[in-house]
Amino acid sequence: MLSADVIRSLPKVALHDHLDGGLRPATVLEHCAEAGHPLPAETPEELATWFYEAADSGSLVRYLETFDHTIAAMQTAEHLRRVAREFVVDQAADGVVYAEARWAPEQHLRNGLTLDEAVEAVRDGLAEGMREAAGRGNKIVARQIVTSMRHAEPTLEIAELALRYRDDSVCGFDIAGAEDGFPPSRFAPAFDFLKRNNMFFTIHAGEAFGLPSIWEAVQVCGADRLGHGVRIVEDIEIVDGSARLGRLAAYVRDARIPLEVAPSSNLQTGIADELADHPVELLKDLGFNVTVNCDNRLMSATTMTREYERLVETFNWDLDDLELTTINAMRAAFLPHDQRESIVREVIRPAYAAARA
Ligand SMILES: O=c1[nH]cnc2c1ncn2[C@H]1C[C@H](O)[C@@H](CO)O1
Numbered sequence: 001m002l003s004a005d006v007i008r009s010l011p012k013v014a015l016h017d018h019l020d021g022g023l024r025p026a027t028v029l030e031h032c033a034e035a036g037h038p039l040p041a042e043t044p045e046e047l048a049t050w051f052y053e054a055a056d057s058g059s060l061v062r063y064l065e066t067f068d069h070t071i072a073a074m075q076t077a078e079h080l081r082r083v084a085r086e087f088v089v090d091q092a093a094d095g096v097v098y099a100e101a102r103w104a105p106e107q108h109l110r111n112g113l114t115l116d117e118a119v120e121a122v123r124d125g126l127a128e129g130m131r132e133a134a135g136r137g138n139k140i141v142a143r144q145i146v147t148s149m150r151h152a153e154p155t156l157e158i159a160e161l162a163l164r165y166r167d168d169s170v171c172g173f174d175i176a177g178a179e180d181g182f183p184p185s186r187f188a189p190a191f192d193f194l195k196r197n198n199m200f201f202t203i204h205a206g207e208a209f210g211l212p213s214i215w216e217a218v219q220v221c222g223a224d225r226l227g228h229g230v231r232i233v234e235d236i237e238i239v240d241g242s243a244r245l246g247r248l249a250a251y252v253r254d255a256r257i258p259l260e261v262a263p264s265s266n267l268q269t270g271i272a273d274e275l276a277d278h279p280v281e282l283l284k285d286l287g288f289n290v291t292v293n294c295d296n297r298l299m300s301a302t303t304m305t306r307e308y309e310r311l312v313e314t315f316n317w318d319l320d321d322l323e324l325t326t327i328n329a330m331r332a333a334f335l336p337h338d339q340r341e342s343i344v345r346e347v348i349r350p351a352y353a354a355a356r357a
């Protein structure tokens with residue numbers, strides 16, 4: 001069985017990781033003290049436990065309430081820059097070689113930052129993080145995904161922001177937040193605008209709500225990837241031990257739509273009680289384009305290494321499964337094809353070959 005140390009040493013790819021869901025507890029404490037924002041705990045250890053427990057209710061809406069505290073810690077350019085730098089350094093130390101950090105700039109304007117200033121602060125922090133990680137021998141490429149909050153009044157403003165910073169650290173767009181009651185089609189004008197401009201986007205869908213949400217994300221909005229997407233199992237029937245795919249499940253699989261699966265996070269928001277009952281294994285076995293992600297390292301008390309460790313322990317995942325899902329993720333990255341393939345060829349494949357030898 002693969003140990004945590006071996007998993008950590010292997011190259012991993014993080015496509016779905018929220019910038020405001022992965023802060024170091026000590027940074028939350030420091031920034032919130034400066035901002036005068038009260039917190040429910042006083043030490044990094046207590047705060048880490050508080051986040052995990054508060055997020056572990058089985059409800060996405062309650063899970064999302066915990067972000068009040070991290071968002072309060074990210075309201076100045078300096079705070080955003082540091083959080084972005086630490087995001088990259090921490091991922092790189094965990095063996096992540098490519099990461100996309102998603103966050104919603106509209107939630108970070110309380111102290112007077114403009115949307116552009118906020119995106120630039122994160123851009124600069126990501127660049128510092130990449131330099132710092134490389135200096136420590138952990139090379140990583142990091143980009144940002146600009147997110148719209150789905151309960152907000154849909155506008156084109158955030159999609160336009162993403163487009164303005166394309167090729168300047170922004171690689172894509174996303175919508176996040178409560179899913180039930182806020183279907184992806186509300187943002188159809190933003191997605192149309194991005195399509196017209198040939199820009200990539202992913203959509204959180206099939207996490208807390210089922211097939212109608214996934215269908216809209218894929219067929220109405222044209223999502224390049226699905227954030228979670230795990231409720232696609234609701235369109236799969238097991239009859240006499242063999243799987244029958246409904247039309248939507250078949251489309252998602254056959255069109256190779258990448259699923260940004262985040263096992264620990266999904267358990268906390270109610271997909272199943274135990275990892276053994278999580279659909280990730282079935283989806284992988286059926287040939288869906290599965291990728292493995294943390295979603296929110298702070299709220300789920302996890303890392304990419306930990307997510308894989310749990311999959312190894314629960315489903316006996318081996319090097320083939322790790323390499324497959326890592327290459328799936330790298331090929332689904334919102335990065336130019338030649339850059340993706342060079343990371344696959346020069347970083348991922350050789351490391352897994354060496355681990356086998
Ligand atoms: O898993 C999630 N589903 C829906 N929304 C989420 C999830 N994780 C984080 N968010 C929200 C809370 C953050 O403030 C926002 C932007 O990162 O995205």
Ligand SMILES: [Zn+2]
Nearest residue numbers: 176204227295
């Ligand atoms: Zn998410």
